[in-house]
Amino acid sequence: MKEIPDKYKHKEQEAKWRETWKANGVFSWDPARPREETFIVDTPPPTVSGSLHIGHVFSYTHQDLLARYQRMKGKNLCYPMGWDDNGLPTERRVQNLFRIQCNPHLPYDPEWKAEKKGAKQPVQEVSRRNFIEACGIVTAEDEAAFEGLWRSLGLSIDWDLQYATIDEHCRKISQASFLEMVEKGYAYSIEAPTMWDVDFQTAVAQAEVEDRSRPGHFHDIRFQVEDGGDFIITTTRPELLPACIAVVAHPDDARYQSLFGKNAITPLFGAKVPIMPAEHADPEKGSGILMVCTFGDAADVEFWKQSKLPIKQIIGRTGTLLPVEFGQGDFNSENPKQAQKNYQELAGLGVAKAKKRIVELLAAERLVDGSSPLVSEPRPLEHPVKFYEKGDRPLEFVTTRQWFVRLLEHRDALKAQGQKITWHPAHMQTRYQNWVEGLNQDWCISRQRYFGVPFPVWYPTDAQGEADFSQPIFADVASLPVDPMSATPPGYSEGQRGQPNGFVADPDVMDTWATSSLTPQIISHWGLDEKRHQNLFPMDIRPQSHEIIRTWAFYTIVKAWIHSGEIPWNHVVISGWILDPDRKKMSKSVGNVITPGHLLEEHSADGVRYWASRARLGADTAFDEGVMKVGKRLCTKLFNASRFVISQLERVGADISAFGPEQVTTEVDRDLFVRLKKTVVTAEKSFEKFDYAAALEATEKEFWAFCDDYLELVKRRSYGEEDNEDRRSALATLALSLKMFLRLFAPFLPFMTEEIWSWRFAKSEGKEGSVHVASFPTSAEYAAVAETKYTNCYAAGVEVLVKIRSAKTEGKKSLRWPISQLTVRGSQENLDALKVALDDVLEAGCVQPDGVTFEVGEPKEGDLFEVVAVLAEEVPASA
């Protein structure tokens, strides 16, 4: 027999169980079992270069609760872990840690080794392959640290099912997905103005764009009209004046009707631009007339596309003004020499500096009537400006060649897919619908970065060595994954790379979401193992947070629809955010992030999990260490109550696992089981609705009541010296109820319940001995407990005991103080019920048996009884 410890030391015990679970493969997935017996979690792959905070612990606990419940229901759990390691965050960290910069034109240096360097050391340029190797070193370290934390938290992940979004398998799936999207006509490449981050020098997608409120200025600028007259335009972006291609006003705007069809002359640059009607011009805003520049915003892009006007691109990929020649090409001017002189003042400047300079130029400029085109001092305002979510400078529209996935024409189909999925909580589906309805661009999936999945594409070159983008050469699916920078396209030799009549590689990598949108296919081995794919796809649950519904959830639904015509999972479960005590979202930029390490140490993993388990899905929750303390206290209570139950049984040599429901024979015990069965049903129903918090609440409430009341009432019988039916029933009830509570708590408190389970309930040392593969309690399990003939006899006993205790508290006496006279008034029916429990009550309440009086009568409304307990004059020596 295993020795039961006096004290629970959570650090040691939790470490012990982590090792045991690992050694026994308690959480491993069995690929042989069929789909209907399997439950699949599409685990969110955390960005490894970020640091984990308490919010991650919160949401990953939620999925683990659901996984553990399903496992105890007998399901074969496929609960993998992925790491999102490609993309910008890793690149940034690698650049800083190793002081390197990727230069994709350098050859690979096999001798080069990545070394961490101080911030003051010079930056070294390395090849793309060397750079990626360095990324691999960093992500491997990060992944190990993350895995350690997840194990500390007790996540029941199958650690054999791991993937990293940059690994070979994921690259293969991502490239295969791309090729199929090309084949099915969903992916296309086009040279077009695209939202562009000038610092990262990459295109970005609509989903990665956010508005930030920034100070700016209105500038009122007078334009001349070709054959006389003028008008004033209000703009916040005067630096785009040289890129002005048209001037527009609303077609119904009376003020400008007479100007439509004429040309305006831009100040400083003398460019003749058409004055045109346009629906998007709002007469209420500014002066009602505005300039269209290539490109100031999405409306400019849209207008330019429809108008077929020439493009005047003045902002380059680095965010500085490009050198252009006025009087040549599309940069027309009435006075090219003066225009060029003015532009020379701006060329090479960044956007902010160009803005400042052009205001000075406008102020100094004189129109024919001698006035300045800048008709007033710039007026300050706060306005929303679009930023890349990871960027520091406003986005610009730059014309580049990019790969896109068609979304706009499929909005209705994608909305319908969202409706086939059950969202928890349900209102989160609205966010998905809103996002799909609000889409205004196709999905740009190409990024001008290095650490990511390359496009498996090359382009033939013409006699001049220029790439022909209209004839892309795609890699063969069997050859995936490929890096076109080092692999040669079919039918070419490496010597033809970059040569006339040769080929060039597509230099770009995919958006990180292009890979992470495939997590279900990555896990199911889509296209590689059809049997496994059929067995795992669609999945059961996708846990995630709500701010990435528009990215991760949305793109995953897109990919599943394109590739399989299916939804990727049946349920999406959304965790809320952790708010700091001021109810602000915890985020790195705000600097209010709380890391979980010390909390797990102090409050135990079970305590921290308890805190997370109390929060319902989707509800933002304030960080509260007090709740973790409550969780730890619950563990202690469970520990002590279990020791008591086991000691009671073993005092008389009973085997705790040998009791069955038919041995519950005493009326009070049978009545207790009416309650316990209700609790089991509530827990099960709640879990089936993914409402783990309600399951915990019901279990916890019942457990405390069990400790406070039943354990007190039962002592007379369980401590009894005589081996009779009453005692056997008490022991059976203790054994069965403890076994029940341990399993009900197991998803929430996996360490503590496993510890206690291992004392006496575990049937073996291996996987089968774990409480986490034991079956979750059902009410059917206790069907063989006979119904009591005295309904409420347990409740009656409890109520009288509570009132006796209350009398002692009021009398400022200890709970062991004897009661000399007890009068109980109630209905005959309730008194009869009470009499069944009376011996237990009298013993627990230290009532002298000869001092009890019953009266038939009406107690206060809501009560079963009115109780008068007279405290004894003094403590007898025996007490």
Place this chain on the structure above:
RNA sequence: GGACGUAUAGCUCAGUUGGUUAGAGCACUACGUUGACAUCGUAGGGGUCAGCGGUUCGAGUCCGUUUACGUCCACCA
């Protein structure tokens, strides 16, 4: 501007299809070491259920409206 959510005790939160006197924990107060538990127990005080209006025999719950807070989307002249 559009959408969604939240508002219940000092704090963190429950409150089911409308149904007795609105609950729990923390904190607070008092009492008590009792044969599982001082990492404790027992008991107590504490609420105009954000405001207003409506439906109903009856509203924390349903409807309308207002306010505050949060989030997402739109908004760059």
